Amino acid sequence: MKSPLLSLPGAVPAEGRDEGVAAHYGDLFREQRALADGNGFVDLSHRGVVTVTGDDRLSWLHLLLTQHVSDLAPNQATEALILSANGHIEHAMYLVDDGATVWMHVEPDTQGDLIAYLESMKFFYRVEVADRTGDIAVVHLPAGSIAGTPDGAAVRETPQGRDLFLPRADLEAYAAAHGPAAGILAYEALRVEGHRPRVGFETDHRTIPHELGWIGGAVHLQKGCYRGQETVARVHNLGKPPRRLVFLHLDGSEVHLPGHGTPVRLAADGQEGRQLGFITTSARHHELGPIALALVKRNVAVDAELLAGDTAAAQETVVEP
Secondary structure (H helix, E strand, C coil): CCCHHHHCCCCEECCHHHECEEEECCCHHHHHHHHHCCCCEEECCCCEEEEEECCCHHHHHHHHCCCCCCCCCCCCCEEEEEECCCCCEEEEEEEEECCCEEEEEECCCCHHHHHHHHHHCCCCCCCEEEECCCCEEEEEEECCCCCCCCCCCEEEEECCEEEEEEEHHHHHHHHHHHCCEECHHHHHHHHHHCCCCCCCCCCCCCCCHHHHCCECCCECCCCCCCCCHHHHHHHHHHCCCCEEEEEEEECCCCCCCCCCCCEEEEHHHCCCCCCCEEEEEEEEECCCEEEEEEEEECCCCCCCCEEECCEEEEEEECCCC
16 A cells, blocks of 8 residues: 655655555655654554454464463553464564454555455454454554554554554644654664564565574464464474574675675685575664674574675674574
């Protein structure tokens, strides 16, 4: 969906998976600094919004998700995954229950597949699943923001800030009252800095939660009864994941950032060396310079100097080998 905030001065449309909102509004680093200082907001109205209502909503979701939600308190934010039968990540949901409705936002254009799966699992449970993307927009307020929350809006409050579920018709008025707006590139740079994975960026068709550090955050190890649980338990108890997420400081002298999928190799082996992983997300940070997340083989030494394409990269450990 195309955001009305693309009409704001300086707005440059985002491309790829984030098409529909602004990449930036003319000054990427100013927008990042504003968010880091707790000012402004980010338009996430391109993300899918799904609600679940009904008396059985939490007990039912508890059976399907990787997170323990049967006793989720009203207004307590959490995140959860849906896995394949083999334990591979299919969906990540960022959710909150307001006492009557579970609100969740998901990756753009994935809500249809998610709803189809949820509908197939309703059976006799008293639940109703709805796609609210057309009438509800997600807005992110950074940590430290003193901006008000409109009456009636569902709110997910986390250490990174607040996600508001606003009526889409109120988006322009909210922006006028609570600017300045920051683009998705500023939001993504802070996400990379925080080592927070994102489905479709840090994941591929075979990613399991252990590789991205989602165990404990989005995956609760003391619950069962969800698809893919056997893989989660087996890897946690008996082995190690085949890959691990790393944070990279990229050579700042390079003009271009390595894109998603750029091969990662040992610097000592050069560009003809064996591929050991790939770049998942890269960004320009207002303080750290060019940075990235990458998924590499577990046995890559934690102090190894790497190459992302032809760009030198120094790694920091996110997931222990």
